[in-house]
Amino acid sequence: MAIMDFGGVKEDVVTREEFPLAKAREILASETIAVIGYGVQGPGQALNLKDNGFKVIVGQRSPSKSYDKAVADGFVPGVTLFSPEEALEKATVIMYLLSDAAQIAMWPTVQKHLTKGKALYFSHGFGVTYKDRTGIVPPSDVDVFLVAPKGSGTSLRRLFLEGKGLNSSYAIFQDATGRAKERALALGIGIGSGYLFETTFKNEVYSDLTGERGILMGALAGVMEAQYNVLRKNGHSPSEAFNETVEELTESLIKLVGENGMDWMYANTSTTAQRGALDWRKPFRDATAPVFEELYARVKAGEEAQRSIDTNSQPDYRVKLEAELAEIRDSEMWQAGKTVRSLRPGK
Ligand SMILES: NC(=O)C1=CN([C@@H]2O[C@H](COP(=O)(O)OP(=O)(O)OC[C@H]3O[C@@H](n4cnc5c(N)ncnc54)[C@H](O)[C@@H]3O)[C@@H](O)[C@H]2O)C=CC1
Ligand SMILES: CC(=O)[C@](C)(O)C(=O)O
Ligand SMILES: [Mg+2]
Numbered sequence: 001m002a003i004m005d006f007g008g009v010k011e012d013v014v015t016r017e018e019f020p021l022a023k024a025r026e027i028l029a030s031e032t033i034a035v036i037g038y039g040v041q042g043p044g045q046a047l048n049l050k051d052n053g054f055k056v057i058v059g060q061r062s063p064s065k066s067y068d069k070a071v072a073d074g075f076v077p078g079v080t081l082f083s084p085e086e087a088l089e090k091a092t093v094i095m096y097l098l099s100d101a102a103q104i105a106m107w108p109t110v111q112k113h114l115t116k117g118k119a120l121y122f123s124h125g126f127g128v129t130y131k132d133r134t135g136i137v138p139p140s141d142v143d144v145f146l147v148a149p150k151g152s153g154t155s156l157r158r159l160f161l162e163g164k165g166l167n168s169s170y171a172i173f174q175d176a177t178g179r180a181k182e183r184a185l186a187l188g189i190g191i192g193s194g195y196l197f198e199t200t201f202k203n204e205v206y207s208d209l210t211g212e213r214g215i216l217m218g219a220l221a222g223v224m225e226a227q228y229n230v231l232r233k234n235g236h237s238p239s240e241a242f243n244e245t246v247e248e249l250t251e252s253l254i255k256l257v258g259e260n261g262m263d264w265m266y267a268n269t270s271t272t273a274q275r276g277a278l279d280w281r282k283p284f285r286d287a288t289a290p291v292f293e294e295l296y297a298r299v300k301a302g303e304e305a306q307r308s309i310d311t312n313s314q315p316d317y318r319v320k321l322e323a324e325l326a327e328i329r330d331s332e333m334w335q336a337g338k339t340v341r342s343l344r345p346g347k
C-alpha cells in the first residue's frame, strides 16, 4: 500500500509498482476466471485479463450480439466461450458482469455454482448493497469483493491498449478463504487498473449512482441543454451555440482540466473569462446543490436503484433506452454537434 496525500487527507492506494502484474499472475495462477456477461465491462475486463496472461473464459448467452462480439474478439466457443451456466461451473472466480438488473434474474443460477472457496466478483456495489431489492445474498463460504473501474469498459480497454490505465476502486465484502484481498487486488491489476483505491460496497454504489446521474452524465447533459437553449432563444446560430456549449469544452477546456486541474484551465483563458467564471461558479454551485442533495437522498433510500431495476428488467428495456437516446441524438443541438464534429480538421 502506498500512502498518498489527497488534498490533505491520507489514503492508502495500490499501485502497479507495489503490486506488479507478475505478482497478480502468481496469485491467480490456479484460478479459472469466468467473465459472465459480455456487454460493456465484460469485453474490457476479459480482454485485458487475457492479454495480461490470465486464464479467462467468457459466459454469455447465445444467440446474442454480445456472443458474436466475444467470438469476434477471439474467444472460442467450447474452449474459452461458454453458456453462462457452463462458465459458472468451470469458474473458481466468477466475475458477475451482467447488467445490474439482469444480475437479479440470473442470481439463482449463480448461487448454485457458488461452492465453497470460490470468489464472487462485482464491478459495482449495487446487487449486494440493495439486497432487499435484488435478493443477492452470497453464501458465507465464498469470497465476495468488487473492483469498479471508474469509467466505461470501452475506455478501460482503450487505455490498456495505449499502455495507460483507468483507476478503479476495490472493496472486500466477505473474506471466506483469507485470500479475498489478494484475489481482489490481483484481479484489479489484471483488468488493467491504473491504481486501486479502497472503498466499501455501499460507498461505491452511492458515489457511483450519484456521479453518473450527476455531473458525469445527467447534470452534464442537462446544463448543456439549458445553456444551448438560452443561446438559441437569443438568436444565436446552432453552430455558435453548440461550439460555445460543447465543442469548446470537449476539444479544449476540459482537456486542460484533466491535464492539470481547474485553476490551470482558468489560467489558460483570458482574464475576462477568469473574472466571469470565478464569479459565476458560486451561483451555479448554489443553484445545483439542492438538486444534488435530493439525488443523493434518493440514491441512499434505494429509490434510484429501484427505478433502474423496474425499468431495466422489462423485456423491451433496450428498445426504450434506444428511443430515449435517439431523442437526444435527433435534437437540433446534437445534430448540430454532428456537423461540428464532421468539420474537425484531420479527423
Ligand atoms: N458500463 C460500464 O462501463 C460500467 C459498468 N459497471 C458495472 O459493471 C456491471 C456490468 O455492466 P455493463 O457492462 O454496463 O452491462 P451491460 O448492460 O452491457 O450488460 C452486460 C451483459 O448482460 C447481458 N444481459 C442483459 N440482460 C440479460 C438477461 N436478462 N439475462 C442474461 N444476460 C443478460 C447482456 O447480454 C450483456 O452481455 C454492472 O454492475 C455495472 O454497473 C461498472 C463500471 C462501468
Ligand atoms: C462508466 C461508469 O462507471 C458508470 C457511468 O458508472 C456506469 O456505466 O455505470
Ligand atoms: Mg461508474
Ligand SMILES: [Mg+2]
Residues within 6 Å of the ligand: 208, 209, 212
Ligand atoms: Mg455506474
